[in-house]
Amino acid sequence: MNILVILRMIPDSAGELQLAEDGRSIDREWLDFQLNDFDDHALEEAILLKEAGGAKVTAVAVGEGANRVLQMAAARGADEVVALQSEEDAMISSREIAASIAAMARAKSADLVLCGVQSSEDVFGQLAPYVGALLDWPHVSGTNRIVANGAVLRVTQERGAGVAVTYELATPAVLGVQTASKAPRYVSGSKLREASKTPIGRAMPESSGFERSAEIITLRLPVQGGSGENLGGNAETVADRLVTILAAKGLARN
Amino acid sequence: MKFIACTEGHSSKIEAFSLEMIAAARSLAQAGDEVVAFFVGRDAEGASASFGAADRLIVARATRSDVIPAETYALLLRDVITAESPGLVLVPYSANGLDVAADIATRTGWPLVSYVNEIKRRGESLTVVAQMYGGKILAECEVPLPAVLMINPGAFAEAMPGPIAAVSVQTIDAEPALTGGKVKMVAIDVPDYADVDLTTAERIVCVGRGIGDEASIDLARNLATMLGAEIAGSRPVVDNGWLPKLRQVGKSGQKVKPKLYLALGVSGAPEHLEGMSQADLIIAVNTDPKAPIFNVAHYGATCDLFDLVANLSDRLRAGSGR
Numbered sequence: 217m218n219i220l221v222i223l224r225m226i227p228d229s230a231g232e233l234q235l236a237e238d239g240r241s242i243d244r245e246w247l248d249f250q251l252n253d254f255d256d257h258a259l260e261e262a263i264l265l266k267e268a269g270g271a272k273v274t275a276v277a278v279g280e281g282a283n284r285v286l287q288m289a290a291a292r293g294a295d296e297v298v299a300l301q302s303e304e305d306a307m308i309s310s311r312e313i314a315a316s317i318a319a320m321a322r323a324k325s326a327d328l329v330l331c332g333v334q335s336s337e338d339v340f341g342q343l344a345p346y347v348g349a350l351l352d353w354p355h356v357s358g359t360n361r362i363v364a365n366g367a368v369l370r371v372t373q374e375r376g377a378g379v380a381v382t383y384e385l386a387t388p389a390v391l392g393v394q395t396a397s398k399a400p401r402y403v404s405g406s407k408l409r410e411a412s413k414t415p416i417g418r419a420m421p422e423s424s425g426f427e428r429s430a431e432i433i434t435l436r437l438p439v440q441g442g443s444g445e446n447l448g449g450n451a452e453t454v455a456d457r458l459v460t461i462l463a464a465k466g467l468a469r470n
Numbered sequence: 471m472k473f474i475a476c477t478e479g480h481s482s483k484i485e486a487f488s489l490e491m492i493a494a495a496r497s498l499a500q501a502g503d504e505v506v507a508f509f510v511g512r513d514a515e516g517a518s519a520s521f522g523a524a525d526r527l528i529v530a531r532a533t534r535s536d537v538i539p540a541e542t543y544a545l546l547l548r549d550v551i552t553a554e555s556p557g558l559v560l561v562p563y564s565a566n567g568l569d570v571a572a573d574i575a576t577r578t579g580w581p582l583v584s585y586v587n588e589i590k591r592r593g594e595s596l597t598v599v600a601q602m603y604g605g606k607i608l609a610e611c612e613v614p615l616p617a618v619l620m621i622n623p624g625a626f627a628e629a630m631p632g633p634i635a636a637v638s639v640q641t642i643d644a645e646p647a648l649t650g651g652k653v654k655m656v657a658i659d660v661p662d663y664a665d666v667d668l669t670t671a672e673r674i675v676c677v678g679r680g681i682g683d684e685a686s687i688d689l690a691r692n693l694a695t696m697l698g699a700e701i702a703g704s705r706p707v708v709d710n711g712w713l714p715k716l717r718q719v720g721k722s723g724q725k726v727k728p729k730l731y732l733a734l735g736v737s738g739a740p741e742h743l744e745g746m747s748q749a750d751l752i753i754a755v756n757t758d759p760k761a762p763i764f765n766v767a768h769y770g771a772t773c774d775l776f777d778l779v780a781n782l783s784d785r786l787r788a789g790s791g792r
């Protein structure tokens with residue numbers, strides 16, 4: 217089985233996000249970029265499938281720091297790594313890159329395309345259904361377990377309230393991974409160093425093919441706070457206040 | 471202009487967000503416009519009994535399966551779009567909607583905006599407000615019509631449930647599409663709530679990724695015990711195996727409404743807020759003052775969660791004489 221797994225580098229949302237001067241993008245100058253968490257799970261699922269039944273895993277990374285994350289992917293077990301060129305200092309729109317991913321899936325004779333169910337920059341839509349529809353392959357998003365039995369996949373999808381639904385489908389397919397069957401593994405420094413010699417292929421982007429798309433006019437920060445009260449940052453005074461608040465509401469004790 | 475409001479229901483329960491999609495369409499409809507609700511599933515009766523706020527209802531009736539693969543839903547929706555030529559298709563941000571929205575946008579070539587909270591009509595286009603970066607940034611977008619929007623649950627107040635006139639209901643058979651589909655449902659696992667049911671818990675202490683590691687969960691668990699609360703976690707905490715799945719709060723976890731919700735190191739992503747923003751009292755502790763959890767918290771603190779847990783535990787222990 218040939219697996220193509222997509223790794224998107226996105227700004228660290230835990231850090232501070234500031235708006236750029238044009239008001240339509242975020243200031244990328246000082247941002248840390250990291251692998252989209254869900255894509256990390258997709259990579260893990262790809263490697264687990266390879267370990268379980270044999271597969272060739274091609275990792276495709278896009279965005280700032282792609283080379284670094286591709287070395288990590290190689291260290292974790294990816295057989296081939298490719299950096300997809302993207303516009304510098306721009307957000308990674310899954311709608312924009314879907315055609316390039318679909319083209320690579322064809323070029324690499326992929327049986328399975330895996331990516332994270334979502335990224336924080338996919339405001340114009342999610343990668344798995346775009347790529348699936350472009351290729352006219354079945355797609356399922358929000359998976360937390362994928363088992364391959366030859367060309368037949370058993371895929372478990374998370375629904376609300378802890379309900380899980382299992383589907384069966386044949387490859388070729390596109391899956392949007394929510395959670396890998398096992399938590400993503402760590403790689404040792406020595407493995408990383410070894411993998412740093414893995415040659416990184418390059419791919420040029422294709423045009424998205426969409427004639428009409430929505431456009432961002434402005435970005436803004438949400439109005440902070442609402443009606444909530446800020447208790448500040450001193451743990452002792454916060455604890456004192458919370459004891460009072462909880463006691464007043466009859467919530468302090470069993 | 472026609473609006474198609476995509477609705478869902480599973481196991482003879484109509485999803486509340488279905489009525490929100492109809493309400494969103496209604497809020498945009500002008501004289502001469504039509505709001506068409508689209509439903510796929512077994513509970514055609516439930517749909518007819520609930521979607522009276524729509525002008526028309528198209529039901530693709532399934533007879534066998536409770537869960538409709540998104541592939542089938544999208545296929546049936548495509549036929550409806552071809553027949554109706556709507557100006558706007560509203561899809562809920564649900565497990566199903568995640569696969570349907572971009573699929574439809576690709577097949578029609580239409581624009582798509584996801585995670586939408588607000589919509590305004592401006593002639594032949596819309597301006598919408600959508601969430602990005604885990605709710606930390608709002609994007610105002612211009613959307614030429616026709617288009618597809620994926621709407622956040624909770625963004626629009628539900629339309630009044632009520633029956634729709636039988637003459638306004640058109641029923642089609644979903645079975646051929648289900649039988650011919652490439653994606654087959656083979657099992658549904660419903661969790662056993664015997665161990666813990668967060669939906670009925672009165673007090674919840676929820677830990678997020680900020681807790682750092684599995685060992686530290688015990689600190690929060692001790693605090694929860696002192697408060698008579700259940701321990702819960704955000705998705706990453708459960709994904710890491712630090713807490714069982716039944717203790718996950720949010721979109722793919724439980725929707726809770728306790729009297730007390732203490733969130734420790736939870737950023738407050740939209741998918742988490744969906745599960746807990748209705749709690750009576752929300753107290754959030756997060757070192758990042760810009761964390762979106764503070765937008766729903768009644769009390770927020772920006773101290774380190776470990777310092778807070780230690781200090782609060784001390785005081786509760788002293789107060790109870792233990």
Ligand SMILES: Cc1cc2nc3c(=O)[nH]c(=O)nc-3n(C[C@H](O)[C@H](O)[C@H](O)COP(=O)(O)OP(=O)(O)OC[C@H]3O[C@@H](n4cnc5c(N)ncnc54)[C@H](O)[C@@H]3O)c2cc1C
Pocket residue numbers: 230333334358394604677678679680681703704705706707718719720721722723724734735736737738739740741742745755756757758761773774775776
């Ligand atoms: C389809 C779908 C369904 C989903 N369903 C769910 C769901 O059911 N439930 C859910 O929770 N998520 C769900 N998610 C995931 C969601 O998008 C977020 O990724 C997740 O909620 C983030 O969890 P978190 O807040 O714990 O982690 P993070 O976003 O990483 O936040 C950790 C926070 O801890 C703070 N912090 C770190 N250290 C400390 C410290 N020492 N003291 C105080 N604060 C600290 C940081 O400032 C940060 O804000 C879903 C996503 C998708 C796509």
